[in-house]
Amino acid sequence: MSAPLDTEKLLAYAIPQARDDYDPRDAILYALGTGAGLSAEIDETSFLFERQLQTLPTMALVLGTPGFWPMDPSCGLDWLSILHGEQRLKLYAPLDPFGTMIGETTVTDLADKGPGKAALIRATKQLKTPGGTLVAEATEVWVARGAGGFGGSRELPGDTLPATPERDPDFEISLPTSRAQAAIYRLSGDRNPLHIDSETARSAGLDMPILHGLSTMGLVARALIHACGQGKAVRLREIALRFTAPVYPGDTIRSVIWQDGETLQFRAEAVERNSLVIDNGLALMADQSSF
DSSP states (O other): OOOOOOHHHHHHOOOOOEEEEEOHHHHHHHHHHTTTTOOSSSOOHHHHOSTTOOOOGGGGGTTTOOSOGGGSGGGOOOGGGEEEEEEEEEESSOOOSSEEEEEEEEEEEEEEOOTTSOEEEEEEEEEEOTTOOEEEEEEEEEEETTOOOSSOOSSOSSOOOOOOOSSOOSEEEEEEOOTTHHHHHGGGSOOOGGGTOHHHHHHTTOSSOOOOHHHHHHHHHHHHHHHHSTTOGGGEEEEEEEEOSOOOTTOEEEEEEEEETTEEEEEEEETTTTEEEEEEEEEEEOOGGGO
16 A cells, blocks of 8 residues: 655645746647647648647646656655546636746645545646736646545545536537657657656556546647637637546547537547546637637
């Protein structure tokens, strides 16, 4: 059984501030890492060509991020035991195709599921311009397997993500991933070897390297933009979801979407394996003029 989470060590750890200077090449590389351009039915040139380039709003997830910081022994985490449980993103300003972003990440909440069970770790990143303008806020929940038993609250504070409706969905869209997608996505900053190295994957109890959860999130964001946003990336202002199963590079991901005005709910499955990979999805697709 793993040792309980060392909360004192974790909360004392200063997550490095990260500064990213990025340009259209980085925006295009990020889009490729989410599978943009792979579908034969959808034209995604606007995400891949520097002329009139659209930046995917989920690129805010990789900007201003100091890589997979749980691999630093100073934070006291067993990084191989960590699963990405939940991710939320809110945009406060449009994400330009080029610029400079500064990210500050803080562990904000912990939950203890009990001895021998999981610990939940919530961390929030604020992404700002050098002048201090808040552009985005990203909140993630990690599941540290076997790290419970440290004596904390059993639940994280705040609202939980809603269950998807029981009625038939309004939209359905399938998008492919490529076998090289994890290898491409990691070039945007997340170098966790779990996504590229077979030995590391086996050490974590997986058959093979898996796709980054945030790559899948970017793919689903593209599905929402195409299905409900008329292909205009700037309309996606908020997106939140729960990861429920691994995605393997080469899977086809089907997103099913329910729309109620500007509010979208969604889930996604890996088609070939009939595996639900994202659930409890919630997004805001706003009018383009409302920033």
